[in-house]
Amino acid sequence: MYRVTIDRDACDGVFACLTRDSRFVEDDDGLATLETSSGDVEADAETVEATFADDHAADAEAAAAACPFDAITVEEVSES
Template identity: 60%
Template sequence: MPAYEITIEKDACDGIFACLTRDPRFVEAADGLATVDPDADPVYDCEGDVTDTAERVVATFDDDRIDEAKQAAAACPTDAIIVEEVGE
């Protein structure tokens, strides 16, 4: 199964949170912007690596939920979220 990476560009995110309704791993961060928290999903036990810097949030997963992440990215009206396969 290919790994995929979710990137949230913080300067493009405006806190509308349309992503939260498409993928429960997306949550509101303390700064009022979206972030990714693998432990936030109440149904699936997720494992992922998340790096949160001043510019962006980058999360890497190797599960079969890329479609949910892509739906969250598509719902973002400011195009702040990028989802791409990064290998196996």
């Protein structure tokens, strides 16, 4: 499993992430959020976070690498 986190304070709406991973979408505030049917998305004013158990971690990592503000974090998490 892996967790994807967007730091909304760091995000500046460049949307380089959207072209790397279609789970990243623009929200009503013009910032990136996550939209998916396969993971639970939790969002508050500062962060958007979702945990996935699929084989698309590389897509999320590509989005993280493309973000000019390092607003995206992808980390392995253990099953619980």
